[in-house]
Amino acid sequence: MNHIVSAEGLRKRYGTTTALAGLDLAVPAHTVYGLLGPNGAGKSTAVRVLTTLTRPDAGHATVAGHDVVRRPERxxxxxxxxxxxxxxxxxxxxxxxxxxxxxxxxxxxxxxxxRADELLARFDLADAADRLVATYSGGMRRRVDLVASLLTAPAVLFLDEPTTGLDPRSRLEIWATVRELVADGTSVLLTTQYLDEADQLASAVAVIDHGRVIAEGSPAALKSRIGSQLDVEVADASSVDSARTVLGTLAGRPPETDPGGLRLSVAFPGATPPLPEIVRMLDNAGAVVRDVGLRHPSLDDVFLSLTEKAARSEVPA
Structure with a gap:
């Protein structure tokens, strides 16, 4: 596969703080690649290294085929x-x-x-082009800033948390602009703390914590690691045991029961059977069901699960 950005073993320290601890990345061309991680995970430092604003202490990286240390001007x-x-x-x-x-x-x-006139027209900014930027909304300022980064028709566009602080409408406008750029052949590396943003835009994401990648893949693939959660509410206590048996058989683990005793929940590590099939099995087992719900994981769930595991692994035994 053609990788427009690649990094191997990037390390960067600031005094006693390790910002990057052996970061590896392989970003496909003509896609949006998302970097996710909590504050201080190393996302912005990675961008600074890849854009030649910061020199790494160790490791190797190329952008558009050029070494970030040896050929920064390229x-x-x-x-x-x-x-x-x-x-x-x-x-x-x-x-x-x-x-x-x-x-x-x-x-x-x-x-x-x-070039300025061309981009102003292309991104629907021509009507406001001759107004002072001080009169622009936050979303319009971000769009002008994004357009400014496109003046030289770059092969790779780095967006470091581009929609922070924007209202929902402005975020959607930025998203539409990013999709248009990728459709035209630009490769985008996006850092964001908005998980829905990565879910909407990125074809692949890397979750970073403590300066290294702890998980990588498409949003769908990362969600599949967690699986879905099935919630079943039965009509009365006489249906609990039969429902517990069905759910335990399907998931390979006993379900949890809420304090009221009538709602059972179980997580499926892999593919979940279709809801009609689950309802049919409950009915055949004699369980009187009041409500059935299937909750698919979000990237927020993935993010929390992965970073919690990483945090536990850092705690001394």
Whole structure:
């Protein structure tokens, strides 16, 4: 597989703090690849290393085929970066901001102006282009910041928590922009603490904790590690034993019962039988069922499960 970003054994320390502890990544081209992790997990440090803003203490990484330590100038010419906070000047208009960034990117006066106009039109910012950025909403500022990172048509776009602090409508606008970029061939490495954001955008994610990857795969594959939870509420106490037997047989483990004694829950580690089949088995066993519910895991569940396991493994015996 063609990997647009790869990292092997990246390490970085700040004094006594280990930010990266042997990070390995392999990011496919033309996709959104998500980096998830709690605060202090190493996500932003990984982005800083991969974008040549920080030199690693050890390890090796390439972006768009260029070594981040040996050929940083080649890396910089191949990437765009939108950090956690919009880096636009509120005293300038949106158009002036983009032209300024274009000039700083050595597009030349005419090239910067043409590219700015092109991107403003493409991302529906033309109507507000000549207003001061100070008058923009938070979502519009983030969109201008994101557009600024696209002035040089980068092969790889790094988005470091791009929707932090945005309202739901603005988040959806950023998501739509990211999807459009990937459809046009841009590769995106996204760090986020919003699990639904990674679920919506990323075709693959890596969960980072304590500076290393603790799990990797598609959102669906990571969810399958946890499985689904089946909740059954029976009508009366006479149905509890038969329902417990059915659920225990299906899941290979005894179900849990709530304090009221009429609701039973069991987790399925793998594929869950269809609900109609479960209801039929309960009925055949003589259980009178009041309610049946199947809850599929979210990435939040995966995240909490994985990071809790990692935290327990760090505790001395």
């Amino acid at each position: 890396v910089r010419s191949s990437i765009g970066l939108a950090g956690q906070h919009a880096a636009v000047d509120e005293r300038l208009t949106g158009r002036e901001n983009l032209r300024l960034f274009g000039r700083l990117s050595r597009l030349g006066r005419r090239g910067a102006a043409a």
